[in-house]
Amino acid sequence: MIPTLLQATLDLLTEVETAARPADAVTSAFFRGRRDLDDRDRGAVLELLYVLLRHRARLGWWLARQDAQDKPRNRLLAWLALGEGQNPSQIQRLFDGAPFAPSALTAAENALLEALKGHRLRHPDMPEAVALECPAWAVAPLQQRFGAAFGAEMAATLAPPPxxxxxxxxxxxxxxxxxxxxxxxxxxxxxxxxxxxxxxxxxxxxxxxxxxxxxxxxxQDEGSQLVALLVDAKPGERVVDFCAGAGGKTLAIAAQMKNKGHVVACDVNETRLKRCAERHRRAGLHNVETRLLASETDRWVKRHKGGFDRVLIDAPCSGTGTWRRNPDARWRAPELGLENLVSLQARILASAARLVKPGGRLVYATCSMLPDENEAQITRFLAASAGFRLLPVPKAVPELAGAIPSDHLSLTPARHGTDGFFAAVLQRDALPTPSDQA
Structure with a gap:
């Protein structure tokens, strides 16, 4: 890569690491301000950025081993040496201090490159969690989830997705x-x-x-498409996407319904809902309404109790299933803390379930691979919610019976080639008919 693009990558990486927003939002804003970069240049910068994000723990481990500060410039130097195998003189030519190029190497940086010379990225002394780029907060629950397959699944999260x-x-x-x-x-x-x-x-x-x-x-990732299929919305039905976000699944559901019936896309974030509405118009979908909620227990929920044939809850979650697509996300621990996040999911599930009419369907989904956010959440809900029962995937969507012959949809990058997704279909009992009561 030419020196000017190395500097652009350093600038972008610094913004990603200091901003509270996800990397994709930061990169979009960054490139809007860099009209000097053409599509090829942007592609090269993005590729190197995501390489550095995917190798953050391993590069940080090497820097700590050399008593070097873990910062973007040092991480880039370590990658060039360990990941690309460049020798110190080759790297020195890239950091030449020319206009718009990285500044010349310091004595400490030259010493770092000499210490790294001849080494590879993986080292026998490297802890497994570091080698697999798994943050400390997620190691135990993911090991519980995958057992002997933990290494293979974590390795799959490091591969760029299609x-x-x-x-x-x-x-x-x-x-x-x-x-x-x-x-x-x-x-x-x-x-x-x-x-x-x-x-x-x-x-x-x-x-x-x-x-x-x-x-x-x-x-839309294939796993996300399958979640929308589980809703199985029919033309003419009334459907709620309770945590719609920017509306990817809402779009899929509205199209399933052939533009007939009514879909309400709910969220607590007004900006996301505006994006959702724009996407619906572009897709030619006219059966969607957006609804801003104050919280999961907004009064709108009580007013529409039992009013919908289908309710989808794409719950806020740890995002562990998106790590291959959003490598920066693995280093952003859940803002609420995992325990509080699980509690919020339970409240959302209990509140949104009120919207399901007798005989209707409730689909709970996450882009997480952690059991406590998924299977355990459903177990707790069913124990506390009379009138709902689990509907196995083959019965919910017979077309998926061959590919997903299980009670839940549980997708992982290594096994299915998708992002990590979980979904459970819950059927609400129908009201007894007069003949049943006789």
Whole structure:
């Protein structure tokens, strides 16, 4: 990489590490202010940025071993030496102090490079959690979840994900979209699990995908697509997406309903809901209403008790399932703390369940791989909630019976090639009919 792009990466990494926002939001703002970088330059900067984020613990371990400060510039130097195998003189030529390039190396930095010379990134003395880039707060619950597969699953979170797309069946068909993408020279294939998904193997500028602007396609991981399928919303039904966020699953649900019926996208964040509404308009969906809630127990919930055929709760969670896509997220421990987060999920689940009509369906989902946020959460809810029962995936969506023959949807990067997702389908008992009561 040329020196000016190294400096751009350092500038961006510094912003990512100091901002409270996720890396993707920071990078979008950063590139809007750097019109001097073309698509190829931006791609190179992003690739190096995500490499540094994915190797943060290992690079930090090496820096600590050399009594060097763990900061972006030192981490970049360590990566060039350990990850790319460059020798000190090669790295010195990149850090030449030219305009818009990194400043010349200090004596301490030169000493660091000499100490790292000839070493590889992985070292026998490196603790397993460091080698697997697993933050300390998540080691025990993830080991509980995966057992002997812990190493393989953590390694899978370090691999860059493919680009998954979901076609909008209101506007296009998967086969037609596949042909258009393949005609562009892209390696586009149907996703193995989702009937609406397309997987692109290569990185590319999203500007090449005109369907994103027209609403023909949306970027959505295959696992997220499957969560929306579990809702199984039918045309004419009334549906709530209780924690809609920017509306990815809302879009999928509204399209399932063929633009008929009514979908309410709820969230406590007004900015996310505005983005949600914009995406609905672009997708040509007219059966969606956005609703800002003050909290999970907003009065709107009580007023609409028992009024919906389907309710989806995409609960706020630790995000452990998104680590391969958002490598910065693994170093952002849950803001509330895991125990408080689990408590919030339980309150959301109990409150939103009130919206489900008798005979209706409640889907609880997270992008977490931690048992306490997933299976244990459902067990606690069912123990406290008469009238709901677990509906196994094959019964909820028969089309998924062959791929997901289990009670819950539980996807992981190593086993399924998706982000980590969990979902449970809960059926509410129907009211007894007069003949039942006789």
């Amino acid at each position: 680009l998954d797309l979901r076609i909008n069946p209101i506007k296009t068909a998967r086969e037609a979209t596949l042909r258009r993408l393949q005609a562009m020279g892209l390696r586009a294939q149907p996703t193995p699990l989702s009937p609406l998904g397309i997987r692109l193997a290569e990185r590319l500028s999203l500007a090449r995908l005109s369907g994103l602007k027209t609403g023909d396609i949306e970027i």
